[in-house]
Amino acid sequence: xxxxxxxxxxxxxxxxxxxxxxxxxxxxxxxxxxxxxxxxxxxxxxxxxxxxxxxxxxxxxxxxxxxxxxxxxxxxxxxxxxxxxxxxxxxxxxxxxxxxxxxxxxxxxx
Amino acid sequence: xxxxxxxxxxxxxxxxxxxxxxxxxxxxxxxxxxxxxxxxxxxxxxxxxxxxxxxxxxxxxxxxxxxxxxxxxxxxxxxxxxxxxxxxxxxxxxxxxxxxxxxxxxxxxxxxxxxx
Numbered sequence: 651x652x653x654x655x656x657x658x659x660x661x662x663x664x665x666x667x668x669x670x671x672x673x674x675x676x677x678x679x680x681x682x683x684x685x686x687x688x689x690x691x692x693x694x695x696x697x698x699x700x701x702x703x704x705x706x707x708x709x710x711x712x713x714x715x716x717x718x719x720x721x722x723x724x725x726x727x728x729x730x731x732x733x734x735x736x737x738x739x740x741x742x743x744x745x746x747x748x749x750x751x752x753x754x755x756x757x758x759x760x
Numbered sequence: 761x762x763x764x765x766x767x768x769x770x771x772x773x774x775x776x777x778x779x780x781x782x783x784x785x786x787x788x789x790x791x792x793x794x795x796x797x798x799x800x801x802x803x804x805x806x807x808x809x810x811x812x813x814x815x816x817x818x819x820x821x822x823x824x825x826x827x828x829x830x831x832x833x834x835x836x837x838x839x840x841x842x843x844x845x846x847x848x849x850x851x852x853x854x855x856x857x858x859x860x861x862x863x864x865x866x867x868x869x870x871x872x873x874x875x876x
Contacts, residue, residue, distance in 0.1 A: 684864070691851075691870065691872065692870060693766070693868045694855075695867070696864065696867075699864060744865075747806060747809065748794070748806065748855075750803045751803065752802070753801075753803050
């Protein structure tokens, strides 16, 4: 069965500091991996995806994610957090359909 | 590009009435659209997959007679919540898959349904 886990319900970070939002997955075969961000009462916005190729994927708003096959992880990172990055982040794997993680609330404090 | 709209953005209705939610891909054609439901502080739950010109495929536990889905064109899918009850109150989000592509979904802004 396909699944995605986001082990942290919430991540707190100070503005200007690097941030990491964790994601691990379990799929049969080669995964298509995604990160989406959701602001309150809004739909999901696409940040980045990994299909194949370079393990480090760069996406929107300065975010990037590293695909690690041996650890089955796809952690989202940003070198310097902004207060405006505060939102709900979802990791997803695509395998015929999308499987979403439970979401991680990112709080960036000034 | 790849913009998906939903209408209405929020709706309040009385118990027992039906509500229709539209999902449109504004600048691309979508052979496949998806309908999700999201409860407060929870992840998205896939309700059904809507394919243009054919019947929708519902996920296990989703009542197809209650959540009617129609995908009449390559840019429009509708979800009708029939005989709505307070427990149907939720945030409904649609997404659209670019025709010819199977790897990325573009999401609408969501519709907040409140059933009194």
